[in-house]
Amino acid sequence: MENGLDSYLRFLEGDQSALKTVVELYWDDMLLFTNGYVQNLSDAEDIAQEALIRLSIKRPRLVHENQLKAYLFKICRNLSINHLKKQKRHIDMSQELTENIEDDMQKIEARMELKDSAQALHHAMRKLKLEYREILYLRYFEQLTIPECARIMKCTERQATAVGYQARQALRKILEKEGYSIENI
């Protein structure tokens, strides 16, 4: 299966069907990442879809695969923050909706074929602060480098490194509370 960058380059040349490959490759990751911010799957879907729409409209010239991923995640992050600002004025949703969202999240995780340990991490990360969750997801789930994480989070590399260290420490404490044995966090 070709990587996302090759499909995107074909899309730039005029092959609209190549965009489907890009969607299949990055949709779930973007959804989980965005859901970490908004804590609402339907909103996360809208945000991730909007990120893909902006990619198809703007059509930036990218060279590396990680650049494409970083571009998508950066848009998702910015849109999520905007959404959170707007949502402060709105009423919290009912419990039924949260239960449905939990079911959907499990479906996504199953579709992504996440291991049990990874799923446990996901659940533990939801209890962390937003920036901790952000850096951990980008660094360890998406396998992005520190400079790319810093670009997405709009901070310096040193700040991204420091936040990553603090996030790992906080995650360790949460996992130890839940009874998990942690190695090399």
Next chain:
Amino acid sequence: MKTYDEVYQNVIQAANAHKRKMKKIQNAVSVSALCAGCVLGVGMFLKLERPMSRPSQTEATAATVTASKMTEMLHTSVFSPASSDAAEPTATISRQNEEIHTEPAPETENFPEFTSTANHDEKISTTSVTTIKAVPAAEILHSETGMTEETAVPATEQEKSTSVSTVRTTVKETSVTTVVTAAATETQTITEIPPVQTETVPAEELTEAPPEIFTEPTEQISEPEESGTTEEILDPTEEPIQTEPTEIEIFPENSTEAPTEAPTEAPTEYFSEPASSTESTEEPDDFLTPEEWKALFGETDRITISTDKIIPELSQTTYTTVIIPD
């Protein structure tokens, strides 16, 4: 939860909608730019149609009002079928012994510029004095009998006061000029154009122009000449307009400032007092006498002053050394 296909379809539809929207905006921008260009072009065209030399604003508006009314009335009378023989819009006439500077009137509504070259030897058969009322456009009416009955205006006092130039046709002379020009600089208003009447004058009387008829109209006709290049303006006897004052006061009386451009011959009245001030032997009050110096600083002949306190704006402390002359 959305599937991959749903997401893909939504993304493609949104991208295409955005593309169509941008195309519409581009078309609207290009159309509006075209419309703006047309408006500008029409405006420039209308501006160019106006005459170069203009009267004052009030004169222009008065002339415009009268011109429009006269235009309508004359248009019907002049361009009626009976006068079509005389009205040759493309010919030109030169008036005997007088050059009339004809200009197209401002803001005339489709009134053609109306000139006629008269082959006067052939056409002139009668002697008639016609006073033709002026119109805003530079029109020239050929004064034939048939035409004058319809277009000429009796030379009454009321008409003389209006923007009219009277024209006389002569039989004996070879060149006959009948010119009616509209003085664009006229300030007087004309309300109505009375019906045309002609007066036949014997040829003997035509040698001397009656002053009543020709004095005022000639004055009226001469007014456009003043705006053009005529001898009156170029008369060397007239003194030119002085743009610079005769006396130029550059410096105040007690000023010690030197001029920016050193004059070749400095007028004494400007530089006498400053010159005297530099030659003055009196010391300014700021300097200390030797006794005062000794009292303040002792026997030393030089002191060092830090200027940071004196001039706080300086970024760094500067030191100046003052040497007392012997």
